[in-house]
Amino acid sequence: MLVTDLRHFLDLPDEVPGPARRLAEQLYDLVRAATAGDTGTAWVSALPCRRRPGNRRCTGRMLVLRAATEGPIASECNTCGDAGRISDWEGSPFDLRRAQPTEIGPVHHLRIPDEVATTLRGIMLLDTDCERVAFRAYVDGDDTILPVPDTGLEELIGYVAADANHEPNRRRQQRLDAAFTVLSEAAENPHSSPSALVPAGDSTGAVPPRPGPAVPGLPELDIARVQRWCGARVPEHARHEVRLECEIAARHLTIVERRAPWCDDVGTEWTSMPIARLRYTKATKTWSLYWRDRNLRFHTYDRLPPSPHLETLLTELDRDPTCMFWG
Structure with missing residues (x-):
């Protein structure tokens, strides 16, 4: 079991070796997932395992458990059993706990492609509410499920659209376009979730323009x-x-x-x-x-x-x- 103190992985210098930086990023994501979820409940997040046994990437997902409001976060791969415990994460930039109990209303559990879940976690400009949604994605059998509050889907779509419109990397922009398509279809029909990734663009490869996010209630x-x-x-x-x-x-x-x-x-x-x-x-x-x-x-x-x-x-x-x- 890998036991870590998150404070040792904050503010890493630029010259930190790649393996150490990748470990730090995995720890950050585990803290985000654990603090986005409920206290006292172990659940299988959409986070992939970082191990590569036999130089082959482990196909497992990380089970996370935050047993109490504060205290160590436990994690374990549901395939290879790689386990860890993270302490001193409280108050870090990756702590997504709510400051106080909040009524969030109905939650839609959307079935999304794993690529979309990965894309959502990579958006840098999410506010805390949307970041909490992205890291609360969980695995149910072979499906990746995104639990989205009734009031949060349009806002998440807005972030995806904004990020795609400013993304210079063509490949990542295509992934954002795909995420935008999946979430937009879910917004149009919230009682059924997309079961497959819908390709963005037409046969020529041109991506249709993304409409601006809806702004109900903004004066x-x-x-x-x-x-x-x-x-x-x-x-x-x-x-x-x-x-x-x-x-x-x-x-x-x-x-x-x-x-x-x-x-x-x-x-x-x-x-x-x-x-x-x-x-x-x-x-x-x-x-x-x-x-x-x-x-x-x-x-x-x-x-x-x-x-x-x-x-x-x-x-x-x-x-x-x-x-x-x-x-």
Whole structure:
């Protein structure tokens, strides 16, 4: 059994050997899965085993168990029996526990291809709720099942679409397109789940344009206000080098800084970096401001309470008294 302290695998230097880095990534994913699931219940996650007995990849999946709210996380491959125990994961960037009990409503259990589950886990810009969905995927027999709350499917689709639209790697973009197709079909008919991967594109290989995510409940006037604010913050003479854009999802707006390639070696694609997130709560008709950490995860900006006046949040974002947004 491999017993590890997660603190020893945080902030690894660039020169860490490949095997050690792959082990760290496996530990990160195990913590995400265990904290996305329920306490006290062992379940078979969609995470593959990392072992390669006889130079052949083990086909097993990792069973995870978080016996208590805090304390060691146990894992074991359901095929080769490779087992481990992870301690001191609490409060790490990979801890997906909810801060307090939350009513999430009905949950749809969607049968998805394993490739889609892998793609969802690889999206870097997921918020904690969607990241929790991606890592809660489990295996039932030969099927990979994604449990999605009734209110979370459209938001997850929005993240997939946004990531695909900014992905320069053609092969990964195709995987994101496939995930988008599967999830979109599930959204159109939530009472039946797709049983096979639907190819993206037509016979020529062209991928059809992805529609923007649905935005039920987001005030159109506020969306336009944020878009105008983004446009006004960058002087016109600098817009060939840097832009500020507003990406729209089902329940929030993400302010993204995009920069032109600084040399020919990096290609022609503009880079994207999320700056802040504005989340809308329909029940109270208020907006909340979130800041991004270095692991691209968003956290509540606690210096400013939720407000029905979006201008208040934009003013605070513009001032940035803590240098959390613009540095």
